[in-house]
Amino acid sequence: MVDSDIDLSGRVCMVTGASSGIGREAARALAGMGAELFLLCRDRSRGEATAKDITDDTGNSNISLLLGDLTSGADIRRIASTFLELNKPLHVLLNNAGLFNTTRVLTPGGQEEMFAVNHLAYFLLTSLLLDRLKASAPARIVNVASGAHVLVKGINFEDLTFEDGFSALKVYSHSKLANILFTRELARRLEGSGVTANAVHPGAIGTGLGAQNGWLGTLINTMMRLFLRSPARGAQTSIYACISPELDGMSGQYLENCKAKRPKPWAEDDAAAERLWEVSEGLIRAQASAS
Numbered sequence: 001m002v003d004s005d006i007d008l009s010g011r012v013c014m015v016t017g018a019s020s021g022i023g024r025e026a027a028r029a030l031a032g033m034g035a036e037l038f039l040l041c042r043d044r045s046r047g048e049a050t051a052k053d054i055t056d057d058t059g060n061s062n063i064s065l066l067l068g069d070l071t072s073g074a075d076i077r078r079i080a081s082t083f084l085e086l087n088k089p090l091h092v093l094l095n096n097a098g099l100f101n102t103t104r105v106l107t108p109g110g111q112e113e114m115f116a117v118n119h120l121a122y123f124l125l126t127s128l129l130l131d132r133l134k135a136s137a138p139a140r141i142v143n144v145a146s147g148a149h150v151l152v153k154g155i156n157f158e159d160l161t162f163e164d165g166f167s168a169l170k171v172y173s174h175s176k177l178a179n180i181l182f183t184r185e186l187a188r189r190l191e192g193s194g195v196t197a198n199a200v201h202p203g204a205i206g207t208g209l210g211a212q213n214g215w216l217g218t219l220i221n222t223m224m225r226l227f228l229r230s231p232a233r234g235a236q237t238s239i240y241a242c243i244s245p246e247l248d249g250m251s252g253q254y255l256e257n258c259k260a261k262r263p264k265p266w267a268e269d270d271a272a273a274e275r276l277w278e279v280s281e282g283l284i285r286a287q288a289s290a291s
């Protein structure tokens with residue numbers, strides 16, 4: 001377990017997807033170390049229950065909710081401006097929210113939902129908060145990716161909504177490859193700013209991931225919870241990436257089991273990372289002008 005003697009009082013941390021699984025346990029650990037927390041959740045009652053549970057457990061009541069759906073660019077913009085208007089620093093942004101769909105679902109903005117929530121939402125939220133993170137340096141951005149990136153060999157630039165050849169595992173893995181490439185390009189752009197960006201593979205963890213997919217989702221999810229590691233174990237590398245002094249100044253890394261590791265070569269493709277950045281910017285711009 002990551003050293004919990006670290007004192008985070010005075011530090012402000014934002015965690016997305018905080019109402020379940022790995023995000024909830026990472027938020028609990030950060031609260032236990034005294035951080036002020038902003039929990040980004042889409043459901044008020046689950047968010048409030050999470051905040052109460054964490055406060056009861058840690059004694060830290062310095063926890064606020066930011067409510068919104070990460071399939072919606074408008075919600076992400078509203079959440080970012082709500083936070084920015086508070087004029088608080090931001091020392092840690094943990095982009096953790098994610099989903100696994102067994103079928104192809106499009107967002108209201110026309111994006112494939114796993115790409116939208118697992119990648120585009122990280123990209124947009126980070127972009128909107130970047131100046132505040134820089135002004136709060138030293139600060140860290142942590143993107144929860146996955147070892148599943150090994151299952152695809154590159155970004156499907158020609159068909160990002162997977163109109164042709166949708167396969168659930170492939171499309172999920174593709175979005176997680178996007179997390180690693182985004183992190184690399186972000187780290188490159190942040191050089192010298194005092195803000196670091198690292199990606200994390202949490203391991204295979206029994207969480208709520210995929211549970212919303214009808215009977216199949218319930219079955220897979222029950223098996224995951226029975227046989228895989230607990231969310232508290234799964235949160236360790238995220239927590240490490242958010243706070244460990246060993247990572248001071250270290251950026252652009254892919255971390256697994258609280259250690260840097262080389263991802264697959266296609267996750268170290270800097271040309272693809274730069275292209276993904278430009279394409280993501282274009283998609284976000286198009287989404288903003290359509291709404």
Ligand SMILES: NC(=O)c1ccc[n+]([C@@H]2O[C@H](COP(=O)([O-])OP(=O)(O)OC[C@H]3O[C@@H](n4cnc5c(N)ncnc54)[C@H](OP(=O)(O)O)[C@@H]3O)[C@@H](O)[C@H]2O)c1
Pocket residue numbers: 016017018019020021022023041042043046068069070071096097098099117118144145146147201202203204205206207208209210
């Ligand atoms: N579990 C694993 O084995 C594993 C392995 C590798 C990587 N990961 C990654 O770990 C991260 C956390 O997943 P988890 O395993 O902890 O799963 P989880 O228990 O299902 O948690 C996912 C979180 O994301 C939130 N979320 C999903 N769609 C959202 C949306 N449209 N708007 C706002 N929030 C949304 C969920 O909100 P609700 O609570 O409202 O549903 C939930 O809080 C994900 O990025 C996942 O890809 C997981």
